[in-house]
Amino acid sequence: MSKRTRNLLIIALVLFLCCFGGSIGNPFRDEDSESHPIVDFLDKFASKATAVPDSAIQAAPASCRTGPNQFQFTGTCTLNVASGGTGLRNLVLTSNKDMNVSSRVPRKDFTVSSDVRAGNQVKVAIDERGGAVDLTCAALPTCVVTRGDGS
Amino acid sequence: MGELRKPFFVIALIAIGLVVLVELGSSLFIGGQDAREALLTQAAKRGIQATNASDIQQPPGRGIPYLALIDVIAFYTVALMGASLIVPKKLHGRLQGLLTLIGSIVLIIVSLILLIIAFIELLIMVGLFFAFPFGTIAYLAIWGFFPRGDAAIILSLLMFLKLVFAGFLILAQPRFLQNKGLVALIATSLVANIVVAFLHGLVPIILVSIVDDLAAVIFAIVAIIWAVILLIGSIPAVVKSVRVSVGG
Numbered sequence: 001m002s003k004r005t006r007n008l009l010i011i012a013l014v015l016f017l018c019c020f021g022g023s024i025g026n027p028f029r030d031e032d033s034e035s036h037p038i039v040d041f042l043d044k045f046a047s048k049a050t051a052v053p054d055s056a057i058q059a060a061p062a063s064c065r066t067g068p069n070q071f072q073f074t075g076t077c078t079l080n081v082a083s084g085g086t087g088l089r090n091l092v093l094t095s096n097k098d099m100n101v102s103s104r105v106p107r108k109d110f111t112v113s114s115d116v117r118a119g120n121q122v123k124v125a126i127d128e129r130g131g132a133v134d135l136t137c138a139a140l141p142t143c144v145v146t147r148g149d150g151s
Numbered sequence: 152m153g154e155l156r157k158p159f160f161v162i163a164l165i166a167i168g169l170v171v172l173v174e175l176g177s178s179l180f181i182g183g184q185d186a187r188e189a190l191l192t193q194a195a196k197r198g199i200q201a202t203n204a205s206d207i208q209q210p211p212g213r214g215i216p217y218l219a220l221i222d223v224i225a226f227y228t229v230a231l232m233g234a235s236l237i238v239p240k241k242l243h244g245r246l247q248g249l250l251t252l253i254g255s256i257v258l259i260i261v262s263l264i265l266l267i268i269a270f271i272e273l274l275i276m277v278g279l280f281f282a283f284p285f286g287t288i289a290y291l292a293i294w295g296f297f298p299r300g301d302a303a304i305i306l307s308l309l310m311f312l313k314l315v316f317a318g319f320l321i322l323a324q325p326r327f328l329q330n331k332g333l334v335a336l337i338a339t340s341l342v343a344n345i346v347v348a349f350l351h352g353l354v355p356i357i358l359v360s361i362v363d364d365l366a367a368v369i370f371a372i373v374a375i376i377w378a379v380i381l382l383i384g385s386i387p388a389v390v391k392s393v394r395v396s397v398g399g
Binding site for chain 2: 001005009013016019020023024025026029030031032033034035036038039042043045046049087088090103105106107108109110111112113114115122123124125
């Protein structure tokens with residue numbers, strides 16, 4: 001092996017080790033960040049979940065439903081989404097009052113709930129199994145919730 | 152330059168064999184630990200109440216096992232060289248082309264299937280992550296807490312084994328450096344190791360699974376490219392082998 005080849009190999013080895021060490025112990029990482037440009041870029045290619053159609057929703061009590069895509073209630077109302085489809089679907093809701101939304105986590109068997117401000121749109125991810133979405137109105141007298149198509 | 156130093160060559164062969172085995176078995180060492188507390192912390196940070204959260208585990212990831220798609224080519228190449236020491240030269244010459252042809256076709260098919268699986272999973276991950284709050288919490292529950300430390304240990308072990316492989320291969324016969332294909336393959340393997348380590352270290356912990364899956368997609372594509380190169384390279388040997396057989 002010539003001296004030149006040996007030197008090249010040593011330089012390559014040092015470069016590989018430096019790159020590897022620097023990658024493992026990256027000191028510039030921001031652990032508190034909620035996103036990253038790479039992930040934001042990938043979002044452009046991600047399949048957008050389709051919206052749950054009105055026909056797949058059954059309100060309980062039935063009096064909750066006041067018309068197509070509209071639900072009005074005092075206290076609580078449960079929207080039962082029928083099973084079906086492949087992949088995830090979004091139940092897109094907007095309320096005129098603050099409310100709490102509670103639903104089973106897609107592909108898991110536990111429930112999460114979140115407070116939603118009046119006028120803000122909330123997307124409830126629903127998997128193939130469907131499920132119940134509990135809406136609790138935080139204010140009196142009534143909440144008027146509208147289903148959207150997510151656009 | 153001298154002859155092939157067999158003990159060094161055998162060590163190199165064992166090292167690259169271990170690399171493939173560690174990569175394939177990495178999911179046994181990475182992930183599986185309870186991540187419930189981490190999920191509850193992340194959920195609370197986002198104003199989400201997660202009740203009765205159970206069965207929350209660290210994911211094993213796909214990046215490291217997918218490295219095997221590239222390293223199996225290096226193992227096959229060196230094993231084929233080793234076989235020439237045992238198998239008669241005439242038989243080795245005939246079998247080499249045929250085995251490479253079959254092996255590369257199998258690798259293309261396997262890599263393509265694994266590429267589709269990783270790509271679909273990547274799209275699901277990203278789709279869930281951005282569907283705040285219910286999709287995000289689902290993402291966090293399934294993939295949110297990648298065991299970066301465990302993965303770093305495995306990647307360091309792999310880097311060490313790959314350097315042992317490359318070093319002993321050169322010690323066995325410095326003329327291997329003149330084989331540009333082999334050098335490019337080893338460089339690809341080392342760079343792939345750095346790429347997955349770089350991606351793991353680049354993003355916050357909750358996003359590591361996404362970039363790990365991205366790395367898996369890249370490795371599957373690289374493996375397909377290498378398999379196609381092998382496939383093309385094997386055709387002349389197969390044609391020659393067929394001609395010799397027909398000619399008697």
